[in-house]
Amino acid sequence: MDALNHVMYYVGASALLLVGFYMVLVKTNLIKIMLGISFLDTGTHVLLVAIGYVRGRTAPILSESLRRSVEVGVAKVVDPVPQALVLTAIVIGVGVLALGLSIVVQVYRHYGTLDSRAVRGLKW
Amino acid sequence: MRRAAALVLLAVLATGLACALSAIPFGRDKIDVANHYIREGVEETGAANLVTSVVVNYRGLDTLGEVTVLFVGALGVGVMVYGRPAHGGGNREKASLIVTTGSRVLFPLILLFGIYVFLHGHLTPGGGFQGGAVIASAFLLLYLARPGRTLSRAKLGTAEAAGGLVFVLVGVLGLFATGYFLQDFLPKGRPGVLLSGGVIPLIYVAIGVKVGSELARIIGDLIETE
Amino acid sequence: MTLLEAILIAIMMAAAVAASVFKDLISAVIACAAVSLIASILFYLLDAPDVAMAEAAIGAGLTTAIFVLAVRKTERYER
Numbered sequence: 001m002d003a004l005n006h007v008m009y010y011v012g013a014s015a016l017l018l019v020g021f022y023m024v025l026v027k028t029n030l031i032k033i034m035l036g037i038s039f040l041d042t043g044t045h046v047l048l049v050a051i052g053y054v055r056g057r058t059a060p061i062l063s064e065s066l067r068r069s070v071e072v073g074v075a076k077v078v079d080p081v082p083q084a085l086v087l088t089a090i091v092i093g094v095g096v097l098a099l100g101l102s103i104v105v106q107v108y109r110h111y112g113t114l115d116s117r118a119v120r121g122l123k124w
Numbered sequence: 125m126r127r128a129a130a131l132v133l134l135a136v137l138a139t140g141l142a143c144a145l146s147a148i149p150f151g152r153d154k155i156d157v158a159n160h161y162i163r164e165g166v167e168e169t170g171a172a173n174l175v176t177s178v179v180v181n182y183r184g185l186d187t188l189g190e191v192t193v194l195f196v197g198a199l200g201v202g203v204m205v206y207g208r209p210a211h212g213g214g215n216r217e218k219a220s221l222i223v224t225t226g227s228r229v230l231f232p233l234i235l236l237f238g239i240y241v242f243l244h245g246h247l248t249p250g251g252g253f254q255g256g257a258v259i260a261s262a263f264l265l266l267y268l269a270r271p272g273r274t275l276s277r278a279k280l281g282t283a284e285a286a287g288g289l290v291f292v293l294v295g296v297l298g299l300f301a302t303g304y305f306l307q308d309f310l311p312k313g314r315p316g317v318l319l320s321g322g323v324i325p326l327i328y329v330a331i332g333v334k335v336g337s338e339l340a341r342i343i344g345d346l347i348e349t350e
Numbered sequence: 351m352t353l354l355e356a357i358l359i360a361i362m363m364a365a366a367v368a369a370s371v372f373k374d375l376i377s378a379v380i381a382c383a384a385v386s387l388i389a390s391i392l393f394y395l396l397d398a399p400d401v402a403m404a405e406a407a408i409g410a411g412l413t414t415a416i417f418v419l420a421v422r423k424t425e426r427y428e429r
Contacts, residue, residue, distance in 0.1 A: 005150075005352050006149070006150050008355065009150060009355075009359070010145045010150065012362055014138065014142075014145070015363045015366065016366055016385070017141070019366040019367060019369075019370055021134060025130040026130045029375075031424070032375075035378060035382055036370075038382060039366055042389050045401070045405070046389055046392060050396060053397065054152070054153050054155065060162070061174065061249060062166055062172050062173075063172070067315065077162055079158050080158055080162070081161070081178060083175050083398045083400060084178040086398075087179060087253060088186060088253075090253075090401070090404050090405055091253050091257075091408065092190055092193050093408075094408050095198070097413060098197060098342045098346075098416050099200040099201055099204075101416055101420040102201045102204035102345075104420060105423050108424040114428075173400075249399035249403060250400065253408075254403040254404050254407055257408045257411070257412060264411070264412070264415055343415060343419075346419045
């Protein structure tokens with residue numbers, strides 16, 4: 001049970017990353033590829049926040065009592081820097097997804113199909 | 125063939141991840157740079173929320189870059205749907221009575237909650253991005269309750285432009301007041317009070333308005349054109 | 351607490367595999383929304399309330415809406 005506690009967050013985030021990579025590499029439907037990109041994003045975010053976690057500490061919002069303990073010199077909060085990075089990354093992820101999906105809709109309008117093997121305009 | 129090659133690649137990736145992550149013990153104290161932020165954060169920035177002070181004050185330039193990336197994304201969506209006719213209504217079924225009445229009650233409440241979230245970003249969990257997303261979901265509810273009606277996208281565009289402009293203006297004012305772009309130049313106040321934290325509430329209000337109207341515009345572009 | 355987190359992570363992995371397998375694209379999008387929802391709960395259990403709020407509002411709300419709109423304008427079933 002203790003060994004499970006040590007690895008389960010990393011296993012979950014890595015599983016999301018691997019499923020995302022599989023969908024981007026193997027699937028031929030364009031919307032499934034965009035779903036794979038979304039899974040890659042979510043897996044990375046969970047991995048980053050899990051790396052910044054410290055056992056036995058609390059969230060990085062300094063209320064009155066925590067502020068007094070910081071003045072004494074003992075800080076008891078989780079790492080705030082990965083959380084700041086992930087906050088930015090989530091919003092950028094939705095922007096990228098919106099742009100990608102409008103391109104997919106435009107491709108469907110032009111080619112009539114969503115199969116990535118059929119949309120080969122750049123024949124070389 | 126393709127599937128076999130992909131599975132081999134995934135196996136290599138999985139072993140690489142396992143080797144890398146086994147060297148990072150889960151839950152042990154490995155805080156390095158953030159020790160300074162935790163010790164001096166409240167004194168130097170005046171905000172009680174450490175994540176807010178990192179996002180807006182210590183790493184403010186990254187937030188400016190992120191706001192730019194979101195703006196380019198919204199611009200791209202607008203370019204993709206340019207020139208398409210707005211959907212010829214008539215074949216849209218009306219929403220049910222519960223959704224129509226409920227949206228009339230809920231829309232101002234959700235808007236108020238979104239404004240509360242980004243206004244108190246430096247005191248409680250929250251901030252500009254979360255508040256903006258809540259506001260955009262209020263507009264999504266409005267679209268779902270009234271199919272066929274269009275919102276005024278010109279007003280949303282003005283709000284979005286104003287939000288971005290205020291952010292850059294605050295940075296330039298910091299440049300004139302102290303000599304560094306985006307430096308904090310307002311008095312810090314007492315931590316825990318609403319009017320504290322220097323420029324942080326100002327920047328978060330600008331970001332909240334900008335992200336909210338931007339995401340609402342993206343959703344509007346995708347719904348209204350056919 | 352550990353048992354709860356283990357069950358949530360197992361459900362998240364199952365939902366991700368299900369999104370890859372489903373042929374109906376709307377079902378795949380709903381599975382993606384389930385993954386985002388459980389990721390938001392995990393963020394809260396990892397002491398990150400800001401990130402949990404952002405992921406819940408954006409991942410489980412707006413991303414699903416954008417996907418459903420895109421599927422509505424194209425085909426519903428993967429061939």
